[in-house]
Amino acid sequence: MRADAARNLAAVLRTGARLLAEDPSTSMSAIANEAGVDRTTVHRRFATREALLSAVFQAKLDSAERVLDEARLVEAPVAVALHRYVEGIIPVSREWPVDTRRMMQKDPEADRRRQEQSARLDAFVQRAADEGHLRPDVSPAWARAVLDQLVDSMAHRFPEVAPPQAADLVVDTFLNGLGAT
Amino acid sequence: MRADAARNLAAVLRTGARLLAEDPSTSMSAIANEAGVDRTTVHRRFATREALLSAVFQAKLDSAERVLDEARLVEAPVAVALHRYVEGIIPVSREWPVDTRRMMQKDPEADRRRQEQSARLDAFVQRAADEGHLRPDVSPAWARAVLDQLVDSMAHRFPEVAPPQAADLVVDTFLNGLGAT
DNA sequence: CTTAAATGCAGCACTACTGTAGCAGTAATT
DNA sequence: AATTACTGCTACAGTAGTGCTGCATTTAAG
Numbered sequence: 001m002r003a004d005a006a007r008n009l010a011a012v013l014r015t016g017a018r019l020l021a022e023d024p025s026t027s028m029s030a031i032a033n034e035a036g037v038d039r040t041t042v043h044r045r046f047a048t049r050e051a052l053l054s055a056v057f058q059a060k061l062d063s064a065e066r067v068l069d070e071a072r073l074v075e076a077p078v079a080v081a082l083h084r085y086v087e088g089i090i091p092v093s094r095e096w097p098v099d100t101r102r103m104m105q106k107d108p109e110a111d112r113r114r115q116e117q118s119a120r121l122d123a124f125v126q127r128a129a130d131e132g133h134l135r136p137d138v139s140p141a142w143a144r145a146v147l148d149q150l151v152d153s154m155a156h157r158f159p160e161v162a163p164p165q166a167a168d169l170v171v172d173t174f175l176n177g178l179g180a181t
Numbered sequence: 182m183r184a185d186a187a188r189n190l191a192a193v194l195r196t197g198a199r200l201l202a203e204d205p206s207t208s209m210s211a212i213a214n215e216a217g218v219d220r221t222t223v224h225r226r227f228a229t230r231e232a233l234l235s236a237v238f239q240a241k242l243d244s245a246e247r248v249l250d251e252a253r254l255v256e257a258p259v260a261v262a263l264h265r266y267v268e269g270i271i272p273v274s275r276e277w278p279v280d281t282r283r284m285m286q287k288d289p290e291a292d293r294r295r296q297e298q299s300a301r302l303d304a305f306v307q308r309a310a311d312e313g314h315l316r317p318d319v320s321p322a323w324a325r326a327v328l329d330q331l332v333d334s335m336a337h338r339f340p341e342v343a344p345p346q347a348a349d350l351v352v353d354t355f356l357n358g359l360g361a362t
Numbered sequence: 363c364t365t366a367a368a369t370g371c372a373g374c375a376c377t378a379c380t381g382t383a384g385c386a387g388t389a390a391t392t
Numbered sequence: 393a394a395t396t397a398c399t400g401c402t403a404c405a406g407t408a409g410t411g412c413t414g415c416a417t418t419t420a421a422g
Contacts, residue, residue: 002367002420022283025206027409038370043411102203134359142350143359145338149330157326169323178315178324179356183390183397208379219400224381 011035012042014095016056021097028052053103057110060096064117067092073124078133081124082174086151087167093155121147133175143174150174192216193223195276197237202278209233234284238291241277245298248273254305259314262305263355267332268348274336302328314356324355331355 001009015035019026028049032039046052067088073081104111125144128134134143150170154161161169182190196216200207209230213220227233248269254262285292306325309315315324331351335342342350 004420005368008369024204028411029409039410040371040412041369044368047411049410132361135361138350138354138359142339142354145334146331146354146359149334150327153326153330158323169319173319173323173327173358175358175360177354177356177358178319178327180313180316185390186398189399209381210379220380221382221401222399225398228381230380 008035008037008041009045012037012045012052013056013059016052017060017096017098020053020056020103021099024099024103050107054107054110056096056098057100057104057107058113060092060098060100061110061113061117063092063096064089065113068117068120073120074127078124078128078131082128083167083171085121085124086147086170087163089151090155090163090166090170093151094159097156147174189216189218189222190226193218193226193233194237194240197233198241198277198279201234201237201284202280205280205284231288235288235291237277237279238281238285238288239294241273241279241281242291242294242298244273244277245270246294249298249301254301255308259305259309259312263309264348264352266302266305267328267351268344270332271336271344271347271351274332275340278337328355 012031012035016026016031019031019034028042029039031052032042035042042052046055067085071081071085071088073085076084100110100114104114122140122144125134125140125147129136129140129143134140147170150173154166154170158166193212193216197207197212200212200215209223210220212233213223216223223233227236248266252262252266252269254266257265281291281295285295303321303325306315306321306328310317310321310324315321328351331354335347335351339347
């Protein structure tokens with residue numbers, strides 16, 4: 001692939017993720033326009049709108065998968081893995097703000113990958129519980145949901161907080177809550 | 182208004198909220214169809230699609246406002262008000278699952294009301310902090326965001342948990358986190 | 363410099379949604 | 393039972409997005 005083509009491709013994907021996050025019904029014209037290319041150029045690389053969406057999803061899933069791998073959720077100490085995961089996933093969520101859970105419904109392959117990654121996190125939370133890092137009286141499912149939402153909140157409602165500090169705050173809130181001792 | 186008309190109106194609003202929550206670009210045809218009325222019937226009461234959306238928003242805002250009033254966020258003890266608010270707002274969020282923050286962008290009046298309600302909650306969180314119920318080292322803005330997300334998670338990812346228990350879990354998680362002591 | 367890849371532009375057919383209108387039939391209210 | 397509000401149905405025009413094509417032009421890469 002030619003260098004300019006690669007640039008345009010990346011621009012379309014990133015712009016697409018951004019606009020689709022704001023409005024999932026954003027038209028391909030709008031994405032093309034915002035990305036600085038012609039509508040037909042987008043159509044040349046992505047035959048259908050669905051194909052473009054799939055590509056955006058795959059890009060996000062690729063980034064997320066790298067984070068999951070590097071966090072070493074299975075081997076590393078729970079506290080370490082948790083922090084590494086959060087610190088890594090926040091920039092991914094910011095770069096690809098598109099809501100995967102909702103939009104991947106009609107893309108079976110992407111949804112399957114998403115579920116696989118989700119299962120890895122479930123397993124990690126289960127391990128954290130088994131090793132006594134979580135309160136025994138709350139379900140891992142709830143812990144998992146809370147972790148997801150804390151990450152999302154921090155990623156998108158506090159975009160100015162740098163990943164390391166963001167991870168500190170998320171992990172601290174996750175484990176200790178916000179009430180005064 | 183005739184009784185059957187009122188029934189249909191309510192059905193359209195609730196169905197609209199539900200379908201629009203799943204897919205914000207749901208067509209009026211789809212909403213009408215799912216609500217069991219003809220498309221033109223919806224058009225008779227709501228001239229434009231925007232008008233229908235506004236009506237859904239207003240319905241949700243009305244319910245939420247009632248909860249805010251009854252929680253007595255200003256006068257009641259913080260712990261009491263917090264629990265009452267959460268227990269009340271969860272059913273509202275379940276009945277009107279439409280995402281207000283995102284979809285009200287283009288409805289100035291609804292967005293204004295939403296911001297007013299948001300400000301009331303901000304003030305409450307600020308009071309909780311002032312009265313020493315929250316850790317002094319975290320910003321009220323973060324506490325507010327976390328509270329919102331905990332409520333949303335519980336409302337939609339755990340729809341089978343009854344409001345009282347749901348509120349217990351949300352408040353407990355909010356104040357104490359999920360880490361083992 | 364030459365070549366081939368990639369793009370912008372104009373155009374066209376197709377589809378889906380919106381918004382409106384008229385009319386006959388149904389159902390709630392008195 | 394009579395009235396009137398309300399609904400379903402059909403039809404139509406207007407708009408916007410999609411997907412595709414051909415051609416001239418630009419631009420990266422050898």
